[in-house]
Amino acid sequence: MGFIRKIIKTRSIRDEYFFIEIKRIIGFTPKDLHFYKTAFIHRSIKKIDKESGLPQNYERLEFLGDAMLSSIIAAYLFEEVPSGDEGYLTQMRSKIVSREHLNELGRDLDLLKFVKSTVAKSKFGENIHGNVFEALIGAIYLDRGYKYCEKFVQKRVIIPYVDVPKLEGKITSYKSLFIEWCQKQKKDFKYQVYEDTGKNTIKHFSVKLFLDGKIIAKGRATSKKKAEETASKRAYYAFQQEISNT
Structure with missing residues (x-):
């Protein structure tokens, strides 16, 4: 009781x-x-x-x-x-x-x-x-x-x-911004994604971002979407001046 x-x-x-x-x-x-x-x-x-x-x-x-x-x-x-x-x-x-x-x-x-x-x-x-x-x-x-x-x-x-x-000036998707720029400038781009567990116990994904056949950025995260966003963000800052001028 x-x-x-x-x-x-x-x-x-x-x-x-x-x-x-x-x-x-x-x-x-x-x-x-x-x-x-x-x-x-x-x-x-x-x-x-x-x-x-x-x-x-x-x-x-x-x-x-x-x-x-x-x-x-x-x-x-x-x-x-x-x-x-x-x-x-x-x-x-x-x-x-x-x-x-x-x-x-x-x-x-x-x-x-x-x-x-x-x-x-x-x-x-x-x-x-x-x-x-x-x-x-x-x-x-x-x-x-x-x-x-x-x-x-x-x-x-x-x-x-x-x-x-x-x-107004906040960027919520670097990937969307980068793709939009590529399309306007008629540039070829490709996201190459692959599993990359490495030493981590949790599955990770890595991505290589190609622009006109050349690797311009890489990203790694626990999901494909996050990895692509990381690579896109790095690509954005690498081409920030060109992107901002379009």
């Missing part, structure tokens, strides 16, 4: 700690902790909802949070930049909600500490930080509605990070 009381007490303390931490992060009182707990369940847990029989993890909340964040940022930019046309506003929104920025937001809030998973946290890719950040926004929407989502995004995203003039 004493053992059972101890389990219940421990579970209550954990919930209280989680409640306090979530309240600190979102800036207001959560009503239903269930939504927030779900926001940090990784699919590897293979948790099934008892009533619906459906998988329970953060992925659906991530989808919802992505939509909420995008709409809030779109509304903010619409009001803040009345002279911006559709293309400009879309570009600015993409910079704010870029995967790199969302990962940074998730890391800053240390959301990874709440994630429940059977996978070692050291094995997660960088995108886990942004994924759970979006899932948290989805949980806020289900728990408190759109206005509280807006309040959270204002506090954690817009006020500390969004500076429209600075964003």
